[in-house]
Amino acid sequence: MFDVAVIGAGPGGSTAARYLAKKGYEVCLIDKDKFPRDKPCGGGFSTHLVDEFPYLKRREKDFLKGVCRVGVLHSPNRKTVMRGRVDMAVALRTDFDNVLFESAVDEGATSLAGHRAKSIDISPNGAVVNLGDGSTVTARTLVGADGVTSMVARSTGLNTRWSSGSVTACRVAEIPTKSSFVEDLYTEDREYHFFANLGGLPGYGWIFPKLDTINVGLGIVGNHARGLPMYFDSFVKLLKSEGYITREADLRGVKGALLPTGGPISKSYSNNCLLVGDSAGMVNPITGGGIAYAMSAGKLAAGVLGECLDQGTLDETALSLYQRIWMQQFGTEIKSQLLIQKIFTGPLASTLFEIGARDSSLQDTVSEMMSEASRGRNDVMKLLGRFLYVCLREAMSF
Ligand SMILES: Cc1cc2nc3c(=O)[nH]c(=O)nc-3n(C[C@H](O)[C@H](O)[C@H](O)COP(=O)(O)OP(=O)(O)OC[C@H]3O[C@@H](n4cnc5c(N)ncnc54)[C@H](O)[C@@H]3O)c2cc1C
Incomplete structure (x- = not known):
């Protein structure tokens, strides 16, 4: 019997498995796919x-595809642009997730990659995971x-299900591109772009230039996303006509995916089980960023499970500590981001951009939020406060 069976070896699961295995617990890491795999x-x-997860530092060459240094945010009506200097690392998920997966296995987690978890049975004695091939895995607790x-x-x-307004439907393509073209077009700063509420729909398009690919995507909040493939095609046409990608860009690899952007679920623990990452809605609703939150949650889950395993109590009262810690560390901040998301996907978005474009301090704060560099509730408050100040300043012309 394992101490912990982790189901899913993305950033959340691999991080939880790594920290648990490092502490000496018997952990298995189950994923339906064999690694390396794309996401x-x-x-x-x-x-x-990499500061929060220093073991990634020595593997950077295996996943890092450059650092984008300047973020450019285009207003919904495309008349205003906000620009700010904030570093954002870029990687291919095939490489990045493989490094995380290997880090867990290197610390002693047992790999069950290539096995789909079909169902689970949880009892006071532990948990059974029923795998797609008919075999089972037993563990004292689950992630x-x-x-x-x-x-x-x-x-x-x-x-049990996400409402259509709490997920964002996405189309994304990693377009192979000559690195000289990437450098010419996106400059040495490798400018990365966000296009807010394209076509008046809540969501955004993005361009992330990497070493020899350009990542292009479009996400639209679920209840407005009917026709997403068509909107994505129009977005790509626009990017071609404005020279952001070449006319010959190879878009055969385009993929669809969902992202939970309606804020975290209200409870992320039950008897013998914790949820981490996207499964619990731990995603920044403004940017769709969830890698860092999933990894932080994985690390926190490992800490709480370690204590509970040692004490021999894995019921939901003991495991509720996990919810309290992650809510404190970043759950409240996701709720504030939700507020900003609602404002920026509303009818006043273009006006807010025009205000923002006249204030460099606001531009810096917005860029930080878009680049995932900001992880604090204070930044959301700073942003709202600064908007208010700029509005008042303009109204009173001082
Ligand atoms: C289009 C798009 C663009 C995004 N861009 C960014 C970005 O630029 N930056 C950012 O920070 N975040 C981004 N995100 C969000 C980010 O991808 C997620 O928040 C992050 O991957 C969450 O990690 P996770 O470990 O919770 O889940 P995942 O990464 O989704 O991993 C889940 C794992 O579980 C496995 N699995 C699923 N079901 C089973 C099963 N039944 N049995 C066994 N295994 C199973 C899957 O194979 C997968 O490996 C984006 C998301 C989308 C959809």
Whole structure:
């Protein structure tokens, strides 16, 4: 019997498995796919991530595809641009997730990659995971890290379904591009772009230039996303006509995926089970960024499970500590981001951009938020406060 069975080896699951294995617990890491595997994503994250997870530093050459240094935010009516100097690391998820997966296995986690978890049975004595090939895995406790369509969240009743307004439907392509072209077009600063509420729809398009690919994507909030493939095609046409990608850009690799952007679920623990990452809705609703949150949650889950395993109590009262800690560390901040998302996807968005474009301090704060560099509730408050100040300043012309 394992101490912990982790279901899903994305950033959340691999991080939880790594920290648990490092502490000497018997952990298995189950994923339906064999690694390396791809995951539809922009692949952008704060350069500070390696400070929080220092073991990534020595593997940087295996995943880092450059650092984008200037963020450019285009207003919904395309008349205004905000620009700010904030570093964002970029990677291919195939490489990045493989490094995380290997880090867990190197610390002693048992790999069960290539095995789909079909169902789970949880009892006071522990948990049984029924795998696709008919075999079973038993463990004292579970971590559900199986992403936005989490079977573990459904089976435990922690999240039976997302409402259509709480997910964002995305199309994304990693377009192979000559590195000289990337440099010519996106400059030495490798400018990365966000296009807010394209076509008046809530969501955004993005361009993340990498070493020899350009990542292009479009996300639209679920209840407005009917026709997404058509909107994506129009976005690509626009990018071609404005020279952001070449007319011959190879878009055969375009993929669709969902992202939970309606804020975290209200409860992320039950008897013998914790949820981390997308399965619990731990995503920045403004940017769609969830890699860092999933990894932080994985690390916190490992800490709480370690204590509970040592004490021999894995019921939901003991595991509720996990919810308290992650809510304190970043859950409240996601709720504030939700407020900003609602304001910026509303009818006043273009006006807010025009105000923002006249204030360099506001531009810096917005760029930080878009680049994932900002992880604090204070930044959301700073942004709202500065908007208010600029509005008042303009109204009173001082
Ligand atoms: C289009 C798009 C662009 C994005 N861009 C960014 C970005 O630029 N930066 C950023 O920070 N975030 C971005 N995100 C969000 C980010 O991808 C997620 O927040 C992050 O991957 C969450 O990690 P996770 O470990 O919770 O889940 P995932 O990364 O989704 O991993 C879940 C794992 O579980 C496995 N799995 C699922 N079901 C089962 C099962 N039944 N049995 C076994 N295994 C299973 C899957 O194979 C997968 O490996 C983007 C998301 C999308 C969709």
